[in-house]
Amino acid sequence: MVAPTIWIMAGEASGDVLGGRLIAALRRQRPDLLFRGIGGVRMTEQGLESLFPMRELAVMGLVEILPRVRSLARRLDMAVADITRTRPDLVVTIDSPGFALRLLKRISGLGIPRVHYVAPQVWAWREHRVREYPGLWERLLCLLPFEPAFFRRHGLEARFVGHPVLQSGADTGNAVRFRAAHGLDPAAPVLVLMPGSRRSEVPRLLPVFGRTLSLLAARIPGLVPVVVASPVVAETVLRATRDWPVQPIIVTELHDKHDAFAAAGAALTKSGTSTLELALAGVPMAVTYRVNPMTAAIARRLIQVPHVAMVNLLAGRQLVPELLQQDCRPDRLAETVETLLTDTEAAGAQREGFRTVLTSLSIGEEAPADAAAREILELLYQIGGNAPGE
Incomplete structure (x- = not known):
């Protein structure tokens, strides 16, 4: 059996930390997985070779992004081309909705299952954008306990996996x-x-x-x-x-x-x-x-x-x-x-x-990264039949 490949991307430092933990959790549950995509230091520590430097995506602000539009568009084209060429078994995008959701839309016709990890915070502003989301992903993973109910009101399923800050070690300092x-x-x-x-x-x-x-x-x-x-x-x-x-x-x-x-x-x-x-x-x-x-x-x-x-x-x-x-x-x-x-x-x-x-950020004994990995692998097996031994 050919080992499944997961194409995974993060666009900023916080997403890179989540991505690093997620790759580690996925490997614990499925050691033969292969990974491609875009990430920073934490994800490369887990063996990911980034398609281009993640820092090129780290920009925030409605006005601040304008000078970077052409550069970001080129990087989006590169990501789409890489997914189209390599045909991974599953694509995971982490946060960075400005880039990630465009990527998910561009690859919608490839038949590759998609997971978006860290729900877009449209409950905070621009709620009308939720109308654009149907068809962008097969599974949406939320960090905040009130988010599944919000998306449910708009006809979208979403799953709370706990907040990764609980795994950050922020409370272990000396x-x-x-x-x-x-x-x-x-x-x-x-x-x-x-x-x-x-x-x-x-x-x-x-x-x-x-x-x-x-x-x-x-x-x-x-x-x-x-x-x-x-x-x-x-x-x-x-x-x-x-x-x-x-x-x-x-x-x-x-x-x-x-x-x-x-x-x-x-x-x-x-x-x-x-x-x-x-x-x-x-x-x-x-x-x-x-x-x-x-x-x-x-x-x-x-x-x-x-x-x-x-x-x-x-x-x-x-x-x-x-x-x-x-x-x-x-x-x-x-x-x-x-x-x-x-x-x-x-x-x-x-x-x-x-x-x-x-x-309120906990889902019980299961660590957030492990819960997210479980959801991702469940989708991989459900759609692709890639359970071990198959």
């Missing part, structure tokens, strides 16, 4: 190790700064973070800033922080990030999955974001949810402060972060809320 590795006083207050993983977003947030730090350094003696940077933006972060009033520790490795979480008294982060990582680690946080003003104006008209931070959406209330666009100002950010670093009651209230949020 504060003592982090302080020893960087020569920090055991009592020094540590602030984690998470400006994002995309080259399009980091330059907007880092200058604000730097000015915020100037204010905080005067109010909180000995404050140690730690910037978490993905490999994609590490050089950008290094250059942008050289003139900061307090030189930050820059961490790029996963274990260093988790150790920093364990040592942190608070965090200032962009919206996104990072809020769930921090919640798992029990780090009180403030959430901020800033995009092109035109993008923001369009988004305000389209957003249909009361909160931007995922941790707030799952809590059903503003558990953590959200300081977005015009509120993404050094004075506001410094005031909010100072409260989290100095007010034990405020910090404790967040930690208490995190426990409820994290419980």
Whole structure:
């Protein structure tokens, strides 16, 4: 029997992490599987040879994407051509709906079963787009517990497989190790700064973070800033922080990030999955974001949810402060972060809320990546008859 091939793609750092875990889980359940596609460091660690560098797809924003349209179109053509030529047994796309859903549509006539992992967040904005989805995939895998009911209302089946943040290890860091590795006083207050993983977003947030730090350094003696940077933006972060009033520790490795979480008294982060990582680690946080003003104006008209931070959406209330666009100002950010670093009651209230949020993300004993792999293999066997021994 010829080993089945799964063509799998991710378009940004968070999807690459999911892809790496998913490939490992698939191999545990079906060791003979072969993989092709597009991925970053985590997926290549699992043996994937990326068709082209994943970083070429990592862009966000309605306006920010315009200069990249031609380049993205060429990469889409390359992906379609590769799938058409190699005829894999199944295609898995991970998040990155702008690219992934176009890819799924382009290959719809090939008769290859398709799985989309990480449901498009049309429940948050542009709900009308759900009308475009019938026929794009054979199976949709969701990370959030309320998503299957949303898609069901629109006549689409979707399956909740648990949120991969539960496998992230964000709660396994060692504060003592982090302080020893960087020569920090055991009592020094540590602030984690998470400006994002995309080259399009980091330059907007880092200058604000730097000015915020100037204010905080005067109010909180000995404050140690730690910037978490993905490999994609590490050089950008290094250059942008050289003139900061307090030189930050820059961490790029996963274990260093988790150790920093364990040592942190608070965090200032962009919206996104990072809020769930921090919640798992029990780090009180403030959430901020800033995009092109035109993008923001369009988004305000389209957003249909009361909160931007995922941790707030799952809590059903503003558990953590959200300081977005015009509120993404050094004075506001410094005031909010100072409260989290100095007010034990405020910090404790967040930690208490995190426990409820994290419980809602679990499907029981099965790890999210294993649940996703099980769904994918079930589809592979159901459509292709590729169960072991067949």
